[in-house]
Amino acid sequence: MPQTITEKILAAHAGRETVAPGELINVRIDMALANDITAPIAIDLFEKSRVESVFDPEKIALVPDHFVPNKDIRSAVQVQAMRTFARKYHIKHFFELGEMGIEHVLLPEKGLVLPGDVVIGADSHTCTYGALGSFATGVGSTDIAAAMITGEAWFRVPESIKFIYHGRLGKWVSGKDLILYTIGDIGVDGATYRAMEFTGDVIKDLTMAGRMTMANMAIEAGAKSGIIAPDEVTLDYIKPRAKRSFESYASDPDAAYADVRTYDVSNIEPQVAFPFLPENTRGISAVGTVPIDQAVIGSCTNGRIEDLRVAASVLKDRAIDKNVRLIIVPATPAVYRQAMAEGLLEIFLAAKGIVSPPTCGPCLGGFMGVLGPGERAVSTTNRNFVGRMGHTTSEVYLANPAVAAASAILGRIGSPEEL
Amino acid sequence: MTLEGRVWKFGDNIDTDVIIPAPYLVTTDMVELGKHCMEGVDALFAEKVSPGDIIVAGTNFGCGSSREHAPMALKGAGISCVIAEGFARIFFRNAFNMGLAIFESPGIVQGIQEGDQVSVDQDTGEIIDHTNGKRFLANPIPPFMQELIEVGGLMSHVMSKRRT
Numbered sequence: 141m142p143q144t145i146t147e148k149i150l151a152a153h154a155g156r157e158t159v160a161p162g163e164l165i166n167v168r169i170d171m172a173l174a175n176d177i178t179a180p181i182a183i184d185l186f187e188k189s190r191v192e193s194v195f196d197p198e199k200i201a202l203v204p205d206h207f208v209p210n211k212d213i214r215s216a217v218q219v220q221a222m223r224t225f226a227r228k229y230h231i232k233h234f235f236e237l238g239e240m241g242i243e244h245v246l247l248p249e250k251g252l253v254l255p256g257d258v259v260i261g262a263d264s265h266t267c268t269y270g271a272l273g274s275f276a277t278g279v280g281s282t283d284i285a286a287a288m289i290t291g292e293a294w295f296r297v298p299e300s301i302k303f304i305y306h307g308r309l310g311k312w313v314s315g316k317d318l319i320l321y322t323i324g325d326i327g328v329d330g331a332t333y334r335a336m337e338f339t340g341d342v343i344k345d346l347t348m349a350g351r352m353t354m355a356n357m358a359i360e361a362g363a364k365s366g367i368i369a370p371d372e373v374t375l376d377y378i379k380p381r382a383k384r385s386f387e388s389y390a391s392d393p394d395a396a397y398a399d400v401r402t403y404d405v406s407n408i409e410p411q412v413a414f415p416f417l418p419e420n421t422r423g424i425s426a427v428g429t430v431p432i433d434q435a436v437i438g439s440c441t442n443g444r445i446e447d448l449r450v451a452a453s454v455l456k457d458r459a460i461d462k463n464v465r466l467i468i469v470p471a472t473p474a475v476y477r478q479a480m481a482e483g484l485l486e487i488f489l490a491a492k493g494i495v496s497p498p499t500c501g502p503c504l505g506g507f508m509g510v511l512g513p514g515e516r517a518v519s520t521t522n523r524n525f526v527g528r529m530g531h532t533t534s535e536v537y538l539a540n541p542a543v544a545a546a547s548a549i550l551g552r553i554g555s556p557e558e559l
Numbered sequence: 560m561t562l563e564g565r566v567w568k569f570g571d572n573i574d575t576d577v578i579i580p581a582p583y584l585v586t587t588d589m590v591e592l593g594k595h596c597m598e599g600v601d602a603l604f605a606e607k608v609s610p611g612d613i614i615v616a617g618t619n620f621g622c623g624s625s626r627e628h629a630p631m632a633l634k635g636a637g638i639s640c641v642i643a644e645g646f647a648r649i650f651f652r653n654a655f656n657m658g659l660a661i662f663e664s665p666g667i668v669q670g671i672q673e674g675d676q677v678s679v680d681q682d683t684g685e686i687i688d689h690t691n692g693k694r695f696l697a698n699p700i701p702p703f704m705q706e707l708i709e710v711g712g713l714m715s716h717v718m719s720k721r722r723t
Contacts, residue, residue: 177584214585264625280627280653286717329619504581525576
């Protein structure tokens with residue numbers, strides 16, 4: 141029976157030859173992840189179960205990244221719970237401040253998630269790792285507690301939707317724009333319960349950073365996962381990082397899909413998603429005059445070194461508008477150091493931006509740049525829901541790093557072409 | 560078992576950020592989370608809601624973040640169940656795993672008004688609006704999910720399997 145890449149990975153982890161969409165299966169997991177918001181609930185449940193050890197201390201990652209560096213006493217208490225648990229059960233991959241980065245940038249960077257893996261994370265953007273050719277999906281804290289005991293998780297095998305991208309991307313058009321464009325097309329529940337498989341010559345030419353940005357936002361279309369079959373670009377990224385064996389899968393040419401959507405993306409512009417849903421997309425030329433108070437460049441979506449390089453190329457020798465606050469968040473210590481070595485931090489500071497330590501803080505209105513009543517931000521993050529980055533009357537416009545940087549200079553949402 | 564209560568209605572795409580805004584994710588206490596339930600759409604919701612009340616909503620309820628604090632906040636506020644046209648998948652999964660009753664019933668938003676008295680028979684899936692007399696049927700719950708409900712959630716399921 142022909143299979144999609146997703147079905148092949150799930151079958152291999154269920155000890156089966158094949159699986160079919162709709163089947164309920166139990167799968168072995170290669171990595172279970174939780175952060176400082178979701179881990180405390182999982183830890184409580186685990187301790188209440190009175191089980192004496194975790195299934196495998198090397199297959200659990202605990203990353204305190206959301207409200208860290210601790211924004212208040214209660215956040216500190218949540219991280220203490222993670223730290224205590226990590227020591228007690230010898231969790232190998234607990235990341236203390238200094239090594240901590242935004243989880244979905246950190247884990248691939250450290251080689252902890254690999255092609256062919258099944259990864260679950262108590263964070264909805266766990267789907268990011270699909271860019272490496274793994275099956276990766278967001279779950280809740282209870283799932284993580286159960287998986288820490290059993291090493292397994294239950295899944296309904298998803299149908300897949302195949303997305304084929306053809307053409308040549310314009311100068312300022314990136315993976316972020318491809319995924320926003322796609323969500324604009326299918327809607328925020330356009331892929332609910334399904335796997336989004338990204339293919340085509342445009343994907344082949346995309347960097348790992350661009351691919352991770354795309355898979356990262358599969359959840360914003362309601363998908364269970366996003367996935368890109370491993371190729372040379374993937375293997376170049378993985379090989380220096382992997383410390384264990386892995387398997388590359390690919391969909392059979394005659395595999396069955398719930399839908400196939402083909403896009404010619406040669407003429408698409410940088411995309412901007414208007415409040416209050418990621419599906420409210422427009423090309424940059426159709427944005428109109430939208431003054432902004434803040435620009436944020438970072439997050440699990442766009443906090444990688446490639447993103448910071450693009451932002452720096454726009455900001456170099458320029459200063460931001462005096463009415464705008466620019467917050468740049470390198471996603472991991474390695475990204476931070478690389479940005480420093482390349483002189484990018486100097487460019488950001490000279491432009492009157494600030495550089496934050498790695499954290500998810502501003503993306504979810506936690507800290508490090510919370511919006512006040514009526515304030516407007518352009519952000520390279522992934523969600524623009526009501527109150528997402530602060531007050532319920534504030535607004536978030538999602539865009540790529542080049543547009544966010546240009547907007548900070550212009551004082552309104554705009555393109556680098558306008559500078 | 561039958562759940563009965565007064566209905567609070569919401570639209571499509573009610574995300575977990577409005578169900579429980581991120582600044583409150585510094586606790587795992589269900590009652591405390593309940594005090595801020597739905598604050599992103601209705602700042603006074605937690606004060607108005609009574610134990611047993613039911614939420615009726617449109618499509619894609621619970622989209623966004625995987626925070627289990629969302630079903631916890633609803634439970635903590637006293638909500639007995641959520642009936643929606645459709646659910647986002649992580650929320651759907653979390654609700655069954657942690658024991659919040661949810662029902663999918665396409666067409667429900669048209670048929671029920673805010674403030675109506677509604678009951679749901681958990682075994683048959685029959686939904687009755689006692690205010691307007693209309694009846695609806697919830698989509699059947701998949702057998703494995705039914706099993707989760709019966710044993711009291713995923714952790715009880717895992718522990719009972721370990722014992723056998």
